[in-house]
Amino acid sequence: MNKPIAVMDSGVGGLTVVQELMRQLPREEIIYFGDTARCPYGSRSKEEVKEFSYQIIDFLQKYDPKMIVIACNTATAVILEELNAKSNIPIIGVIHPGVRSVIKATVRGRVGVIGTQNTIQSGLYDYALKQIHPELYVKSLACPTFVPLVEEGTFQEQDVLSIVEEALIPFQEEDIDALILGCTHYPLLAPFIQKVMGNNIQLISSADETAREVSTILFHKNLLSQKFGRPEHHFFTSGKLSVFQHIAESWLAQPINVQYIPTEALENSQWLDTKSTIV
Amino acid sequence: MNKPIAVMDSGVGGLTVVQELMRQLPREEIIYFGDTARCPYGSRSKEEVKEFSYQIIDFLQKYDPKMIVIACNTATAVILEELNAKSNIPIIGVIHPGVRSVIKATVRGRVGVIGTQNTIQSGLYDYALKQIHPELYVKSLACPTFVPLVEEGTFQEQDVLSIVEEALIPFQEEDIDALILGCTHYPLLAPFIQKVMGNNIQLISSADETAREVSTILFHKNLLSQKFGRPEHHFFTSGKLSVFQHIAESWLAQPINVQYIPTEALENSQWLDTKSTIV
Known part of the structure; x- marks a missing residue:
């Protein structure tokens, strides 16, 4: 039970989940x-998303995690079910926590979902x-312009607002009362999305809700950490170290330990060849 | 997976959980x-709470449930751990969902808990x-005057407000930012509690959160109902049929099917004698 929680993402978006994990489960x-x-995954082929995701899961397994969180909606849509069937440890994706929360939140039963092309197309x-x-009445919308805005890490407020405004035009006549931010990058755009959608719409962040479900599942499986003191976290990125570190430290409001892992180092994954039980 | 969810409570308070279950899981x-x-359980001896709870669980087992929800904080505090260890189906209490939610909700890490004498004393x-x-900073407070107010089913607004105001005096200097309503009866008093505590305090209802966790656990155990159409629910009370029916129909906003079961009919439970695995 004192093993780590492994979190994978296509880039920095999953840090919104990490932030909530640290806040809600400070001993983990x-x-x-x-x-x-290789970010964004949202417009890549399913085969690529699958290959990349399994490479990362292989890498994370070396740390003997007690749970894997797929903190990317696109990867969740592509691999969650398959991975769950093969895994001996719990796998938590970011889609279903958001689903359960929007059902809890909606009053009139009219909800919206925004996500990447791949996530929305997966249905x-x-x-x-x-x-x-x-x-339920559900209106789904792909917003392919949002992830690049976040990964750049610098916002020009007025530009972001215009991009968000234009992307969300299809919701104008939909009369929804709750909206799932179906991509872990989107909580970073939440103030803009709220401004465009109005204050009567409840925004559901996959990040908060996923952390909450991690807490639930760890408890029910008797896997909560028993350690005291601040845990030591480890971050890895396949991209530019300084950019990742800058974004991560600013979101998580603490110095972090990041290591660069080139994608070439990942490419020996046996998972796609052997189809064996991997965790 | 098309089996029912069994819910037990000391009285009508657990209907707040049922209301949320119906809303969040309309196929169940x-x-x-x-x-x-025999309500309230909150001031009874632990032995009595245990005996009564197991009698009811025995009764509910005849319906071959896929999950048991202990929708009473007092009973959760007394039997959850023991029952969980012996049960083959998931047992969900109302305490831990509230705990996870208040941790998600608090900003400053200062929280309050109110509940019955037994719940608070259990620690x-x-x-x-x-x-x-x-x-976390935690301030707990027993509010033994609240359950009788709700079970009576009729409120005189001004009287209720004075009772709630007096009970919550110990929180005046505590500077908490979130409060767990640690008894399933208390959501019915939420408007009064909010008025007394002020709008800056987030009230956490065990009911909403428990329903949300039932949804999570059913999903992760692959137990969600696959039936279509409105399910048929069944209610039983050991007390006065007309009072229960009146309260239940007014909260659930639909006609319900209630049956009277005298407590004598429950007393043949084998559970406390045999100590065997019961579910």
């Missing part, structure tokens, strides 16, 4: 891999929402 | 037992909060 050690060099949000609540 | 069938005749909220987050 985190190992994070952000595949910044997994729609499916998961209707699976639990068949009578 | 619910079997509810409210032990109104389980304090323990569970500190277990996850050792640095």
Whole structure:
């Protein structure tokens, strides 16, 4: 139970989940891999997303984690079900926590989902929402312009607002009361999204809700850390170290230990060849 | 997976959990037992709470539930751990969902808990909060006057406000930013509690959060209902049928099917004698 929680993401977006994990589970050690060099996953082919995701999961396994969090909606949509079937440790994606929360939040049963092209096209949000609540009205929308805005790490407020405003035009006549930010990068744009959508719309961040579910599952599986003192976290990025470190330290408000792992070092993954049980 | 969810409570308070279960999981069938005749449990001996709770769980087992929700904080504090260790189906209490939520909600790490005498004396909220987050400041307070107010089913607004105001005096200097309503009856008093505590305090209802966790656990155990159409729920009370029906129909905003079960009919429970695995 004193093993780390492994978190994978296509880049820095998953740090929103890490921030909430640190806040809600301060005794838990985190190992994070952000595949910044190959970000965004949202417009890549499913095969690529699958290959990259499994490479990272292979890498994270070396740290003997007690749980894996797929902190990327695109990767969740592509590999969650398959990985869950093969894994001996719990795998938590970011889609279903958001789904359960928006169902809790909506008053009139009319909800929106925004995400990357791949996430929205997968139809997994729609499916998961209707699976639990068949009578919900769901309007989904891909917002491919949002991730690049966040990964750049610098915002020009007025430009961001215009981009967000234009992307969200299709919601104008939809009369929804809750909106899932179906990409872990989007919470960073939340103030802009809220401004465009108005204050009567509840924004559901996958990040908060995923951390909450990690806490729930660790408890029910009797896996909560028993260690005292501040845990030591480890971060890895396939991209530029200084950019990752800058963004991570500013979001997490603490100095962090980051290591650069070139994507070439990942490419020996046996997972896609052997199809064996990997964790 | 199309089996019902069983919910037990000392009276009508657990209907706040049922209301949220119906809203968040509209495909799930619910079997509810409210032990109104012996309510409140909050000031009874632990032995009595244990005996009564197991009698009800025995009764609910006849319906072959896929999960048992102990929708009563007092009963959760007394039997959750023991029952969990013996049960083959998931058991969800109302204490830990509230704990995880208040940790998510607090900004300054100063939280309050209110509950019955038994719940507060058990120290389980304090323990569970500190277990996850050792640095939290926690102020707990028993409010034995609240349950009778709710079970009566009729409120005189001014009287209720005075009772709530007096009970919450110990929080005046505590500077907390979130408060767990650590009894399933208390959400019915939420407007009064909010008025007394002020709008800057977030109230955490065990009911909402427990329903959310039921949803999470059913999903992760692959137990969500696959049925379509409105499920048929069943309610049982050991107390006065008309009072229970009146309160239940007004909270749940629908006609319900209630049956009277005298406590004598429950007393043949084998559980306390045999100590065998019961579910």
